[in-house]
Amino acid sequence: MPDHRRPYRRETEERRREDLIAAALDLVAEGGLHAATVRAIADRAGVTPGLIRHYFTSKEELTRVAYRRLMQRMTSDSAAVLLDAPDDPVARLASFVAASVSAPVADPVALGLWAAFLHDVRRDASMRAVHTAMYLDFRDMLQGLIAALPRVASDAQLRTEAIACNGVIDGLWMEGSILAEAFAVGEIIAIALSATGSILNVDLTSAYKPDRNIP
Structure with missing residues (x-):
């Protein structure tokens, strides 16, 4: 069996903490939550099991932080396209929708991690709180992009549209990942743009310029 342990090296406090989070995510991706034991995480990160307590009060806290990191990474990858997107609000929304159903956001490993964590989300209130916060972060970002469209819409309408568009994106993200x-090639993106555009009564398909944005 190959030795997956990271080589020992002196690290800053923050780097060592990040190594523990990465080790936990690696193990969950490989074998599910039950594979991410304290000893396995420590071995993978190249530290002693006792050192984990220096950075996290419990394995459960480390699990929550790892799940938050996964969700933050996917939201950040979706939002990264906005840095170079054009000023036109329709084109910006189209770029964001396309990025949210494309690599690196759409990824079988990320989907497997998300699915593995869902068991704890259902049974653990703290994990549910993390899930709720991360869901709202993404949905609020999406709602802000929808609100910027050149049309009149009430707050209630914007909220409903964001929920609906988020549901379309989530479903296509899962299908495209697995x-x-x-x-x-490009089919998932085309469907996402057409479906969300229909919800909003906006032509996102024509506004999407993959040569200028992503993916």
Whole structure:
């Protein structure tokens, strides 16, 4: 069996903490939550099990932080396209929608991690709080992009539209992550733009310029 432990080296406090989070995510991706034991996490990170307590009060806290990191990373990857997106609000929304159903956001490993954590989200109130906060972060970002569209809409309408568009994005993200080979190149993006555009009565398909943005 290959030795996955990280080589020992002196690290800053923050770097060592990040190594523990990365080790936990690696183990969950490979074998589910039950594989991410304290000893396995420590071995993977190249530290002693006792050192984990220096950075986290419990394995459960480390699990919550790891889940938050996963969700933050996916939201950040979706939002990264906005840095170079054009000023036009329709084009910005189109770029964001496309990024949210494309690599690196759409990824079988990320989907497997998300699914593995869902058991704890259902049974643990603290994990549910993390899930709620991360869901709202993404949905609020999406709602802000929708609100910027050149049209009149009430707050209630914007909220409803953001929920609906988020549902479309989530579903296509899951399908594209787990069965990428079942779709033609660009098909998931095209469906996402068409479906969310229909909800908003906006032509996102024409506004999307992959040569200027992503992916």
